[in-house]
Amino acid sequence: xxxxxxxxxxxSVVEKEDVTLDCVYETRDTTYYLFWYKQPPSGELVFLIRRxxxxxxxxxxxxxxxxxxKSTSSFNFTITASxxxxxxxxxxxxxxxxxYQKVTFxxxxxxxxxx
Amino acid sequence: xxxxxxTPSHQVTQMGQEVILRCVPISNHLYFYWYRxxxxxxxxxxxxxxxxEISEKSEIFDDQFSVERPDGSNFTLKIRSTKLEDSAxxxxxxxxxxxxxxxxxxxxGTRLTVV
Numbered sequence: 001x002x003x004x005x006x007x008x009x010x011x012s013v014v015e016k017e018d019v020t021l022d023c024v025y026e027t028r029d030t031t032y033y034l035f036w037y038k039q040p041p042s043g044e045l046v047f048l049i050r051r052x053x054x055x056x057x058x059x060x061x062x063x064x065x066x067x068x069x070k071s072t073s074s075f076n077f078t079i080t081a082s083x084x085x086x087x088x089x090x091x092x093x094x095x096x097x098x099x100y101q102k103v104t105f106x107x108x109x110x111x112x113x114x115x
Numbered sequence: 116x117x118x119x120x121x122t123p124s125h126q127v128t129q130m131g132q133e134v135i136l137r138c139v140p141i142s143n144h145l146y147f148y149w150y151r152x153x154x155x156x157x158x159x160x161x162x163x164x165x166x167x168e169i170s171e172k173s174e175i176f177d178d179q180f181s182v183e184r185p186d187g188s189n190f191t192l193k194i195r196s197t198k199l200e201d202s203a204x205x206x207x208x209x210x211x212x213x214x215x216x217x218x219x220x221x222x223x224g225t226r227l228t229v230v
Contacts, residue, residue: 047218102173105157105159
C-alpha cells in the first residue's frame with residue numbers, strides 16, 4: 001500500500017515570505033515517482049514537477065525548489081519570495097509504476113499568500 | 116499550447132439520473148484517465164484507458180461507471196444512476212505514453228453536483 005501525507009492543511013504567509021510545503025510518503029516499491037501539482041481557485045490541476053526515486057538531487061525552478069530525501073521519505077516544496085498568485089492548493093502525489101494509473105494524491109495544502 | 120478540454124464545466128443532475136462527462140484529450144495522446152476529487156478532499160484515480168479498452172480501474176469505478184471513446188477524439192465518463200456521493204470534481208487527463216517520463220495533462224475539470 002502507498003500513502004502520501006501532507007500534514008499542513010492550510011498555511012498563510014505574507015507576500016515575499018518563503019514557505020515550505022511538506023510531503024511525506026510511504027511505499028514498499030523501490031522504484032517510484034513523486035509529483036507536485038498546483039490547483040488554483042479556478043480548479044484545474046497544474047503539473048509542477050516529477051521526480052523518480054533514483055534521483056535525489058534537489059531541483060530549483062525560478063522561485064520554486066524541491067528537496068527530495070529518501071532517508072526520511074520526504075519530498076518538500078519551497079516557494080521563495082511568495083506572491084499572491086501562488087495562492088492555491090498544492091498536492092503531492094506518488095505512483096509506484098511506470099504509468100499514471102493509481103497515482104496516490106495527498107490531501108493537499110492550501111496556501112494563502114496575503115498581500 | 117495543446118490542452119485537455121472538458122465539458123461541461125458544471126453539471127447539476129438529479130439523483131438516479133444518468134450523466135455523461137465529456138473530455139477531448141490532446142490529439143496525439145494515447146492514454147486517457149479519469150480522476151475525481153470530492154470537495155475538499157484528495158484527488159482519486161478512477162480509470163485508465165488505452166487502445167479502446169480499460170487498462171486499469173480503482174475500487175471506486177464500479178458497475179455504475181463506464182468509459183468510452185466514441186469517435187476517436189472524445190473520451191467520456193458515464194455514470195448510470197447518480198448518487199449524492201458522486202458529487203465531485205471530475206478530471207480527465209491524457210498522456211502520450213504510459214511511462215511517467217511523459218507528462219499527463221489534466222483538464223480543468225467538470226464539477227458534478229447531484230441533488
